[in-house]
Amino acid sequence: MRSMSLLAAAAAACLCLSTPAFSQEEPQVVRQNLMKEIGRSVGALGAIAKGEKPYDAAVVEQSLTTISTNIQAFPDQFPPGSEEGHETEALPAIWEKPDEFRAGAEKLHTEAQALLASMPADQAGVGAAMQRLGPVCSDCHETFRAKKQ
């Protein structure tokens, strides 16, 4: 299990490195890309839930796996000194309430793992999965991410 998640993390890191637009491995950029991948995975699930794409078990599994893997790596990308720059939307609350921040990430990881274990079996199942993921995303964003205006 542990080696699996290490492997996945390594795979994610490779993916990051293979994108040329990166300025080295600035934590702000790394975390933004982890989150963008989560967003794309949610998008893939959403397309199935809305019926824009046919149900595809492989896509569902991969998407949930990416969400699970990336969110686990996510809270480690906020070292001191990365509070600003690269258009970061990170709020000071991340450094003020690190335990709560980690717990928020862990909540999404747990949710994604639970969904992987039960594996949504059809369009309606993916829709139900989206209903479980959404509030976890918005709760954490409300506290730790800058408001968009």
Add this chain to the structure above:
Amino acid sequence: MALRWGRVLGAGAAVVAVGVAAAWFLTKPNPMPAETWNGRGEPDLARGEMLFWAGGCTGCHAAGGATGEEVKVMSGGLALTSPFGTFYVPNISPDPQAGIGEWTLAEFGNAMLRGVGREGEHLYPSFPYTSYARMSPEDINDLFGYLKTLPASGNVAPPHELSFPFNMRIALGGWKFLFFDDGPRVEFASADEKLQRGQFLVEGPGHCGECHTPRNALGGLQTAQWLAGGPNPEGEGRIPNITPGSRSVGSWSESDLVSYFQTGFTPDYDSVGGSMVEVQKNLAHLPQADLEAIAAYLKAVPAQE
């Protein structure tokens, strides 16, 4: 001479008295006729629960940060800041002392539909009876029945902290005279059943317009700009325009809106933000047909810039 002045004064006093009486008549608390509540029968609890989620009761009446089943504890206490002062949300759990456990259906109905409190006093429109007034007595009976099934809480909310003259409840009669209206916000040339349902949900229990419609200096809704968005009445930022003319959500399809209500994800898979986080969690409890009706209504209202 003295007699004549006496007559003039008497006439003047009479005019003033008539004026005061007229003002009192126009602005006094106006409860529903008592017979409204007779023979309502057993509430339909499932229907009451749907109205509970549509009404977003938990958004204000649950303790801040409540999760899971805690959101059903209507303990009150949340502070609502406004330009007029701070309102503290009351306990509406079934607790007989701290909550509304000993209220009658008529008392609850007068609060919901007429903004009249248990002592016959005017209620502040921070409690959106201005929208809830579009609900029927049957709705009120079902919702009241459902609220009674929720856990009791002994929490006592602090009294409102309002500045003069807003701390004078009697003045609310004038406010209601000017701004309280239970008629439709939008007139549709023809409205099918779905659109009517959407109109009921948005303008009534959903009370969407309370935040999404701008207010004037006295806190009255600027109904000509229905759902046009405006400054956040509770603090920073702006509440978005949700009409078809909106730059942010005007381009969303009805199914985008339904998906957003159900999951909290925007069409580009960002998550819902601000006060809408709590609203979305409530909306997610509604049947899909109701969310589709809300979406249909939002696409049918006049576009605002």
